[in-house]
Amino acid sequence: MKQISIFVLILVIITMSCSVNESDNHDHSGHDHGEVKLQLIAYTNQFELFAEADPFSKGNASEILAHFTSIPDFKPLADASVTAILKVGSSEAKQTVENSETPGIFRFSLKPEKSGSGKLTFEITKEKKYIIEVDLVVYADEHNAVHIAEKKQTEHVNAINFTKEQSWKIDFATEYPTFDYFGKLIKTSAQLLPNQSSETLITAKTNGVIKFHKNILEGQELKSGESLLTISGKGLASDNAEVRFLKAKNNFEAAKADYDRKFALSQNQIVSEKELEESKVEFQNAKAVFENLRSNFNENGQVVFSPEKGTINHVYAENGQYVEAGEALFSICKEHKLVVKAEVQQSYFPYLSSITSFNIKSSINNKYYSKKELNGKLLSFGKHIDGDEGYLIPVNFQIDDNESLLTGSFVEIIIKTKAESKSLLVPNTGLLEEQGNYFVLVQRNPETFEKVEVKVGVSDGVNTEILSGISKTDRIVTRGAVIVKLAAVSNSLDPHAGHVH
Numbered sequence: 001m002k003q004i005s006i007f008v009l010i011l012v013i014i015t016m017s018c019s020v021n022e023s024d025n026h027d028h029s030g031h032d033h034g035e036v037k038l039q040l041i042a043y044t045n046q047f048e049l050f051a052e053a054d055p056f057s058k059g060n061a062s063e064i065l066a067h068f069t070s071i072p073d074f075k076p077l078a079d080a081s082v083t084a085i086l087k088v089g090s091s092e093a094k095q096t097v098e099n100s101e102t103p104g105i106f107r108f109s110l111k112p113e114k115s116g117s118g119k120l121t122f123e124i125t126k127e128k129k130y131i132i133e134v135d136l137v138v139y140a141d142e143h144n145a146v147h148i149a150e151k152k153q154t155e156h157v158n159a160i161n162f163t164k165e166q167s168w169k170i171d172f173a174t175e176y177p178t179f180d181y182f183g184k185l186i187k188t189s190a191q192l193l194p195n196q197s198s199e200t201l202i203t204a205k206t207n208g209v210i211k212f213h214k215n216i217l218e219g220q221e222l223k224s225g226e227s228l229l230t231i232s233g234k235g236l237a238s239d240n241a242e243v244r245f246l247k248a249k250n251n252f253e254a255a256k257a258d259y260d261r262k263f264a265l266s267q268n269q270i271v272s273e274k275e276l277e278e279s280k281v282e283f284q285n286a287k288a289v290f291e292n293l294r295s296n297f298n299e300n301g302q303v304v305f306s307p308e309k310g311t312i313n314h315v316y317a318e319n320g321q322y323v324e325a326g327e328a329l330f331s332i333c334k335e336h337k338l339v340v341k342a343e344v345q346q347s348y349f350p351y352l353s354s355i356t357s358f359n360i361k362s363s364i365n366n367k368y369y370s371k372k373e374l375n376g377k378l379l380s381f382g383k384h385i386d387g388d389e390g391y392l393i394p395v396n397f398q399i400d401d402n403e404s405l406l407t408g409s410f411v412e413i414i415i416k417t418k419a420e421s422k423s424l425l426v427p428n429t430g431l432l433e434e435q436g437n438y439f440v441l442v443q444r445n446p447e448t449f450e451k452v453e454v455k456v457g458v459s460d461g462v463n464t465e466i467l468s469g470i471s472k473t474d475r476i477v478t479r480g481a482v483i484v485k486l487a488a489v490s491n492s493l494d495p496h497a498g499h500v501h
Contacts, residue, residue: 036149039445040064040120040134046071049122049132050164050446055145056086056138058115064108067164067446068124074479076104076168080126084108088118088138104168112138160441160449160488167446172480174443177426179472182465183419184351185458190342190360190413192405194313195398200332204323206302208232212319216330222306231302231323252283252290259283310334313407336401339379342413343392352381354418358397359461361412362404368414368461374399414460424470425463430478431456432485440470441477441484449477449484 040051051066064084068077083096084106091114097106112118115138124130139145208231216228259279265271310332317329340360344352355378357371371377379396395415405411431454432439438456441449454469470476477484 036146036153038136038149038152040066040136041445042132042134043071044130044132046130047077047124047132048074048446049134051134055142055149056112056118056136057142057145058112058138058140060142061109061111064110066106066108066122068104068106068122069164069168069446072173074167074173076164077124077126078103080124082106082125083123084110085121085123086110086112086118086138087121088112088114088116104164114138115140154444156444156448156450158450159444160451160484161447162449162484162487163447166487167480167484170480170483172483173478174446174475175427175478176475177424177466177470177472178463179422179424181356181419181421182423182425182458182460182463183354183356183417185460186344186348186351186415186417188342188344188413188415189410190340190397191410192407193339193341194331194333194407195337195339198334198337199313200307200310200334202304202307202329202332204231204302204325204327204329206231207324208302208322210317210319210321210323210329216312216315218312218315220312222310222312222332224306224309226306227303228306229304229319229329231304248286248290252286255279255283255286304329306332308332308334311336338399338401338405338407340376340397340399340411340413342395342397342415344395344415346385346391346393349393351417352393352395355381355395355415356418357416359414359416360399360405361414361461362402363409363411364404364406367404369402369404370462371397371399374402376400412461416460423457424466424472426454426466426470426476427478428459428462428464430476430481431464432481440474441481442470443475443477451485451488 036055037052038055040049040053042049048069048071049066050069051064053064054060054062056062066082066084068080068082069075070077079099081096081098082100083094086093091112093110093112095108095110097108100106110120118136118138120134120136122132124132139148211230211232213227213229222228259276259282262271262276262279266273266276313331313333315330317323317327323329340358358376359368359370360374361368376397376399379398381395382393385391385393399405401407426440430440432441432451437453439451439453442452443449452469452474455467457465457467459465
C-alpha cells in the first residue's frame with residue numbers, strides 16, 4: 001500500500017512538472033501577465049476600446065495594444081485606420097495604423113516628451129471619423145510610473161477570463177442595467193386577428209358557377225386590377241347575368257342608334273325638340289345601365305378583379321362552386337397589420353387605463369417581441385362584461401405583421417402597466433440560473449468577468465427586475481453569458497486562446 005502511495009505521489013509530481021513546462025512553453029504571443037500594464041477602457045455609442053499599455057513616463061516609449069469593438073454587434077473593427085494621439089500640454093506624440101492585419105487589434109508605440117496630466121485620443125476613420133478619448137498621467141520617471149500602475153492593478157479571485165478574440169467569435173454583448181419604470185404585469189393569452197380596416201372582403205354580385213382564372217391561395221400576393229375569376233350564370237333559368245348583360249348592351253346600342261338618327265333629323269327640323277329630348281333621355285338611361293354592368297360583367301358573366309394590391313388572407317369559395325349574390329369569395333389584406341385580442345380577469349380592470357407596453361411571445365421561435373419592435377399600440381379595452389360571451393375583459397392592440405407571428409394563432413402576451421417608481425432591469429438573456437438561484441456576469445474589464453448572485457423580481461419575458469446583487473453602474477454580459485460561464489470550467493477554452501498580444 002505504501003509503495004502504491006509513493007508511486008501515485010511521484011506520478012502527480014511528474015504531471016505537475018509537465019504542466020509547468022507546458023505552461024512555460026505556451027506561446028502567449030507577448031501576453032505576459034508578469035508585466036505591469038495599464039488597462040485603458042472607454043465606450044462610445046459606436047465603439048468599445050480595451051487597451052493594455054506600458055505605464056507612461058517621460059522620454060520612454062510605451063507600447064499600446066488596443067482592441068476596438070463595434071457596437072452594438074460587438075464584432076472587431078475592420079477596414080479602418082486608427083490614429084493614436086498622446087497630448088500632454090502642448091507636447092504631442094502621434095502614430096497612425098492603416099488597416100490592421102488582425103481585425104480589431106491595433107498596435108501603437110508612443111513616446112511622451114513631457115510629464116503631467118494628459119489625454120490619449122484615438123481617431124477612427126471608417127467612412128467617417130470617430131473619436132475615443134482616455135485621460136491618463138505621464139510620470140517623470142519610469143520606476144514611479146510602474147510602481148503606481150502596480151497599485152492600480154486589481155485581482156479578482158473568482159474572475160472568468162474571456163478574451164476579446166473569443167467574444168468576437170460568438171454572439172456577445174455587454175451593457176449596463178436599465179433603470180426604468182416597471183409596473184404591474186398582466187400575463188394572459190391572446191389571438192392574432194386581421195385588422196378590420198385593412199381587410200377587404202370580395203363578394204359575388206350575381207348568381208352563378210365560379211371559374212378560377214388562376215390558383216387563388218391564402219398568402220398569395222396580388223396586383224391591383226389582376227383578373228382572378230368569373231362567375232357564370234350560363235344555363236340558369238332566372239337571374240342570368242349573361243342574359244341581363246346582353247339585354248342591357250342591346251338596349252344601349254338601340255337607344256344610341258335612335259338618338260343619333262333623331263339628332264341628325266333635328267338638324268333639318270324633321271323631328272321635334274320634344275322627340276329628340278325623349279330619345280336622349282332613353283339613351284342616357286340605357287347607357288347608365290350598360291356601363292354599370294360592363295364594369296363587373298361581360299358576355300361570360302361577372303369578372304372578379306383584385307381591387308388593390310395586397311395579400312389573399314382567406315379563400316371562402318372553390319373552383320366550380322355555385323354561389324349566390326352577396327356570398328363571400330375571398331378576402332384581401334392590403335396592410336400588414338394585425339389586431340391582438342387579449343382577455344384579462346376582472347381584477348385587472350383598475351390597471352387597464354394605465355397600460356404602457358406589452359411583449360408577445362411567438363409560438364414559432366419562443367422569442368418575445370416588444371411593443372416597440374412590433375410598432376404596436378393600444379386600441380381599446382372593454383368597459384363592461386358581456387355574460388353571454390364570458391366574464392373576461394377584452395383588451396385589443398394593433399401591431400405590424402411579423403413572419404414569426406401567424407394570423408389566427410394564439411400567443412402569450414405580457415401586458416405592462418404604469419409604475420410609480422423605477423426598478424433595476426436586466427435582459428433575460430443575461431441571467432444565469434443554477435438550482436433556482438440567479439446570477440449575472442459582471443464585467444471587471446472587457447476580458448475579465450465575475451459571476452455575481454442576484455435576487456430577482458418579476459419578468460416581462462424580455463427583462464427581469466433585479467432586487468439586489470448589482471447596481472446600475474455594473475456592466476454585465478447580456479448576450480453569450482452561458483458561453484462565458486463555460487469558459488471558466490471548460491479545459492478546451494484557454495483564456496489566452498488566439499490572444500494576439
